[in-house]
């Protein structure tokens with residue numbers, strides 16, 4: 001196998017997106033397009049990747065970090081000019097260079113691998129990845145001669161009416177003999193309707209030098225989509241969503257309504273998980289066996305344990321144990337650590353808090369900056385008062401404690417093991433283990449007062 005290199009074209013401004021966000025950073029299922037491309041192309045095994053970036057490039061560099069080298073294209077003078085910017089980093093290399101566009105997020109590593117193999121087997125100087133398009137509008141067309149050999153690529157805007165009838169399109173991905181590529185680029189001119197230096201002209205240039213040029217036609221047109229505007233972005237999202245959902249379903253996950261379920265690419269889901277409609281699972285989430293998620297739930301960067309049920313709720317950056325019951329309408333905010341068998345009911349918010357095994361917060365409570373032991377029962381309407389407007393403080397509730405309804409626990413404070421807090425208490429001092437703490441005004445009943453008051457009010461009229 002020859003040494004392999006990649007150039008990712010990502011400097012175009014993406015005018016047609018009408019966006020302040022750099023085109024290749026627009027996400028498809030939560031991941032920037034260019035990152036999809038980079039991850040898939042890297043999977044074929046590369047010596048080096050160079051991403052060509054332009055205006056606003058800092059954000060692209062930030063996203064890709066050390067996974068790529070970068071070349072700057074200061075002015076966007078076309079795809080051929082973009083590839084030339086990688087010359088300094090790559091021109092001396094012996095081997096095969098794949099050129100891919102940062103705006104074709106659906107092409108898979110399998111397709112890239114097939115293209116490399118085809119190119120190497122044919123011994124070509126250039127191989128175009130092509131596809132038959134049901135609607136080729138907007139793409140460059142692949143023009144073949146009578147022997148069915150590739151002659152050149154003509155862009156939509158430069159094509160004659162006959163050429164526009166051709167339905168074989170250039171996907172924008174090529175394999176080149178590295179030295180032949182940089183040699184031919186020197187002869188590319190900008191004499192065309194857009195006044196740009198087209199990479200696609202390299203094909204005709206190599207052909208004129210009697211070099212071998214070929215095409216690999218991919219069977220799956222779905223992958224080729226180039227995202228130039230938001231209509232195509234939505235199409236990419238749809239295709240990627242279907243692909244990911246089908247992968248999980250084949251792996252033993254039940255997705256009740258795949259059209260309405262959004263699972264991001266890095267999520268891991270074990271078998272026999274059931275996902276109800278309107279659910280979004282993202283980031284690096286892991287969903288363990290037999291969990292039930294949804295309907296209408298959003299899980300981001302969470303580990304969810306076996307047999308846990310999450311209904312109509314939002315959970316972010318947290319660890320949720322096994323056999324936990326969450327929702328409906330709960331909010332698990334970052335850094336929650338929910339123990340096995342815990343219960344978090346409706347209108348409960350948990351933030352930066354540990355909840356021990358079997359503990360229950362069943363209704364209408366806020367538990368933030370807290371360390372709650374196991375088998376604790378937190379009554380309806382309990383609040384950990386964690387914030388004085390400047391600093392946040394910790395509430396500790398030890399094992400087996402029972403917090404009565406509508407209590408305020410003013411942090412920093414500790415509720416001892418097995419103790420009771422009476423309903424309606426505002427706790428400002430630590431409660432020792434095994435104690436009952438009552439912190440509310442005593443009740444006094446004034447017998448007969450109501451009718452006396454009513455009579456007095458009547459007389460005043």
Ligand code: UD1
Pocket residue numbers: 009010011012013024052073075076077078079080081082101102103104138139140141153155169170171172198199200225226227228
């Ligand atoms: C390009 C191809 C077309 C192909 C289509 C596939 C050319 C001339 N045309 O057209 O044959 O069918 O892709 O999707 O190559 N870019 C730069 N610098 C530039 C210009 C573009 O880095 O100066 C990057 C863009 O960020 C983008 C990629 O190159 O990722 C393609 O550019 P774009 O303008 O989208 O080309 P298309 O018109 O789609």
Ligand code: CA
Pocket residue numbers: 101103226227228
């Ligand atoms: Ca494009």
